[in-house]
Amino acid sequence: MTQAGTGVMLPGRATVPIPAYGHRPYLFARGYPTLPDLCDDAHGSDTPMSSTEEDEQTGYVHRLRELYRLQISRYPDYPSRYTAHLTAGLRLMGMDIGIVSHIDDCRYTVRAVQPAEHGIAKDDVFELGDTYCARVVGTGAAVTYNHVGSDPAMREHPVYREMHLESYIGAPIRVNGRIWGTINFSAIAPRTIPFSKADTEFVELMAQGLGQVIERDVLQQQREEAITHLEQSNELFESAFEFAPVGMLLVDTEGHILRANRALLEMFGYREDELFGRDTREFAHPEDVDLGQDLLAEMRAGQRRSYRLEKRYVNAMGETLWCLVSASLVRGNEGEARYFIAQLLDITEVKHNRMELERQRAELELANHKLTAFALADSLTGLPNRRAFQQRLTEALAASRRGGHAVSVALIDVDLFKQYNDRFGHPAGDDALQAVADAMNGFTRDSDFLARYGGEEFVLIMPETGNEASATACERLRSAVEAISGLKRAMSVSIGAATYLPGETTGPPDEETLIAAADDALYRAKRDGRNRVRYGTLH
Template sequence: MLPTPPARPPSSGHSSPVDTSELSPQAAAATVFLNENLGPAQLQALFALTLAPAGTFSEQLREYLVTACRLLGMTTGILGHAEANRYEIMAAVNPPPGKVEGAIAPLNETYCNEVVEQAGCIAYANIASTPALEAHPALKSMPFQSYIAAPVWTEGRLTGTVCFGDNSPRAADFSASDRALVETLASLLGGLIDRENARKRLTSELGNLRLAYQEMELLFSRCQLPMAIMDFHGHWTRLNPALAQLLGTERSELQRGALEDVSHPADMQACQEALLAMQAGEITHFEQPHRYLGRQGQIIEVMLHLDVIDSHSGVILSQHQDLSERRSHEESLARMRHKLASMAPPGPAVPSVLDKLLPTEIFEQQLDGEIARSARHGQPLSILLLNVDAFTDFNRQYGRAAGDRALQQVSTILRNATRKSDLLSQRDDGSLIAVLGQTDSSGAIILAERVRHATAELHGLDGPVTCSIGLTCYHPAPDTLTLANRFELCERAQHALKKAKRQGRNRVRFLELEPVIPTDTFASPQAPSGFPSPDLP
């Protein structure tokens, strides 16, 4: 450890009142650190530094060191970063050999170690006259005969030092103004480093923000679900191609308008009330069946979802699920069922629920269409396979008629739990199969558990009945050109059903299907548009 430096001359104060109202921001900041012991030439030089046009960070550091070396009459100036026992040179003027910018040394082998330990300024006018310094390791790498240094504080903690040395001793001790100069310079350098660190953080954050905007724009523009960004007044600011395609209008034309321009008047009152409630902070989500008017006057039915994204800026995401295709599909299924019913031979018996299920051939054709529709819209599709437990034994014990009644009841439960647009059929082995459109794995499991519980609670049959259910889900990525294979889907549902049987029956088991992802999903955008990218410094 270095010996205690010569006592610092007493000072009547550390700072002098300065009127900063007429100063530039840089100069005003500098006045916080001014010491009344500074001489006129030192004050003038410091203000010149703060008022000079800013160059690069490295150029500014060097200019501070050069100016201080001139005022102190010292040859070498070094700014270093001290962390634990590691000392790294950040900037240097006329350094000793090997002590260039970026050089690293153990902190305890430098004079700056004492500056850090004392957290204050130290000064030696003649190191050779101090016997205790003869064995100091710093003499081998920095053969200074005079030395002065002060701690540098950044972001509220001591992180380094600024020091000045010369190979010749000084004729007299360092003056109070010399110490004040080095301390003030250390304070100014700390502020300069803080501003540079803040600039780097801001640059990094802006870069990350720009990447996030690019990714958002890519997902927004490629999503097959019609979407738009609007404000609290219903004015559209961004629309994706899927919405323009749904409405049959150019995006540029729609983007200049508002929700009410293309909406059925009868549906706008509820929307306007919801937007006012969102602006007042009363709600954050709204949904309703909504009708748009197409360019040719046709009615386009959607399920409209509005979600507040940023309440402060008034940003709302609107999503539109096309109901026209779904209702057309339901009507097609209804016509097909009616046609099948009309083709059935007349008989005295009342048709059972099982008679209303789709024949296998038609079911398979419809399943292929559902898979293609799921891939086109990027929406999930689930397959449910149900088998009445120990059904052969039930028939053997209670008779075939009792078994038919039980199967009809289970089929009724499954039909009531599904939607009209869902496909239901009976396989050759007697198991029931259902295709659940726009249903993910969690939704399918919930539905299956309801069916399983309702089956176990059936009354009025000849004996107790339970069922086992196997599930699988197909969830394609948007724009995929690779469709799932219906044989593979049904096979995975069969495996899940067998798993439920092996594990004790009367349970639901799920077998996941890997999603199909197009090869260009993660391609970088060539020229993102729509979402403005923040400007980098």
């Protein structure tokens, strides 16, 4: 078999290849994988796997099978579903305690626990802050602890003090976009092997599956409640029909008007005798004439009991009305269709307000974009600020590690700027900083990232740039500043640069290490007389 992954033998199915990146199966990218997912995503590789990788692959297969089983299984109630998920998670990850919780504000309620002999029971309630799950809710993401006791601060946590749970993994259960609760697993012993990304994805997918089921049931309950409310309202229509505050119609099964109440007559500007016997489609907006006809047909056929939609009509004055139409079918004792009851609520103003709200929302989004851009820009020079630089440096280092190419950083300090400021004043100092920024910005490449680091310091990120190229670039900047004219006195800069070379530099540096190397070089440039470039070394 030449597939990169292994295969899953599903009941009554052929072996399904598991798509992989290298030898790591890509099982958990889009929620519970289904048979079509696997078939559509499969791709091949001829690279042989080691025994360790084969073991890891086998573990993924077991988890895939379990997730698939949990997805397709039917459960009589929520406790059974929760128990199945917890039992599977405990078995596959070797943990001691599994809990499904519901979180309401700061209350943590246990909905299910496996096993039940650890002093925690269904319906127990705790303060959220007294649980490890507080961090899950706080971050909105999965959380893992491999050895709680190794952290002095965590040793004071109520869970650790009372139950001595050393390891933990938990993920949020989301319903309608909000955190409904968590599914989490704990153990008394620390993890000998830290939780992996696959462990986290496995628990996240369990949480996602539970959230989808709960959300579906909530929506169904809401639909049923709406239908029930409409049915109860229909029982009152006959007695309250004439004086109802909204427009109401009785319509025969062919769509002809039998009766209209006062509110509808006022809404449309007709007398009741002018409406009697006429087809309701005569009053519909030309573009909405057939809107809802298919729903009426379904009601006649017994496929639905009611419907609700927004539809446009034209009144006697030729004005367009937006109406929220709710209709239901009244049947006789033998089940035969007798007539429709329709309720028309004038929502013209609501629709106009909604369009205005959408316009305002678009303006707000634009303002937020501008605010975000402002938060990342230096107000004096117009360059990106330190916060923007830190974000870009993180991205540049990540790209360097992925692509295996160099990245250089240069710290630039305006020489003797304090003396300039003290002598000529802050406005003149601001003009000088602006001139320096403009001069340097004119000599950077499109791929470079020049930012104001703070005070009289600037910083330059040079992607895919090694030692020699970055030294040349820094010299261009130094010369550009030296050539500035029109200020109170000549300006110069000292520059310290450092380069990360994948494969040559010992270990991947973090942002602070690279900046520290550049800062050390800047110190030497100033010590050696200023107005020069020096290079730092990563250790």
